[in-house]
Amino acid sequence: MGKVGHYFRFAENQTTLRTEILAGTTIFFTMAYILLVNPYLLGKEAGMDFGAVFVATALAAALGTLLMGLLANYPIALAPGMGLNAYFTYTVVLGMGVSWQVALGAVFISGILFLFLTLVRLRELIINTIPAGLKSAVSAGIGLFIAFVGLKNAGIVVASEATLVQMNTSLTEPGVLLTVLGLVITVLLMIRGVKGAIFIGMVTTAIIGMITGVVPPPQGVVSLPPSVTPTLLQMDIMGALDLGLFSIIFAFLFVDLFDTAGTLVGVSKQANLLKENKLPRAGRALTADSIATMSGAALGTSTVTSYIESSAGVASGGRTGMTAVVTAAWFLLALFIFPLVETFASVAAITSPALIIVGVLMASSLKDIEWNDLTEAIPAFLTVVMMPLTFSIATGIAIGFIFYPLAKVFVGQYKRVHPILYILAILFIIRFAFGGSL
Known part of the structure; x- marks a missing residue:
């Protein structure tokens, strides 16, 4: 284990193998809910093969997390991002009528663009170009969108x-009651600070559902993983290159870029890994993320991004990439519990509380918006509110990007707006004028 400790710099980061294993395990169970939610959204809702999406989810998470650990040496896990999977399903596939193959193609292209921006070192420029208020608004808007999806799916x-x-006038329906109970259980666990509260809440809800007869018992516990062939390399890249899909590709890229940057900085700050307020090996971390997104699209899942749940592992003492390696190993082991996932993920009452809670967590960024400055508040508010009301993350982003430069120009603060924002605003206006909604 001396070579392992040397590679991951245990001594420098004041950690041990035992601590890293515990931290990696903590992260996995904190974010394991994605193994149920993602196949539900992409499989049951978007019409993809359920088993193949499950395998793609686990493999993409394992690969991305392993790359983050080995290349960047950070205790950060990756998996298909919440919000982006809902956007993939409800806006792109079901809302716009785009085939899931073309949607995967758009995800793959966004991954290529992410990698290009990383290699040519333009990512910092783009991150610094977007106003902090719009970044916070996008995160909060996605949170409201996800929560709305959860409430809708639960009935x-x-x-x-x-x-x-x-509000449903028949709240006494068994499925609705089970959802409410699951939500209450999860909320109480989170209030008490229980690690893995979302996952534990889902498991508890499933058990109660089986006892009451709302959830059918699984046909087994352990089995060989299903085939990934139905979704493997099925992305339609040429179809996604259609100019009309610009907004879709941009939304995937934009959210992934800021999700990843925010998570990297936040978790690294918590672990005291920042050097002079800068993130060492940031290029390697972003490269791991972009490769994971491209690999995930090739396997058959939506955009892969860094998970803020990694902070649970840092709180448990994780400080190096060994934490991520352990988390990746857990995702590989999870491939063999498909019978449980197939049963539980098909029940909205089990997955919906997770969507609602994740929405709450993401909406917390509302506090970072400058509400006293109307040139900041109005674009941010429109971004937030238009996502759930139009059932489109891309539309919310576009509205915010149009109104922000408009507001600044009107009060004479046009110099505070980067030229890139003006270009994007014009492109979005043209898209609305000639292509309708996004």
């Missing part, structure tokens, strides 16, 4: 001819 919020949406 708590339903359609209404008079008001578009309303």
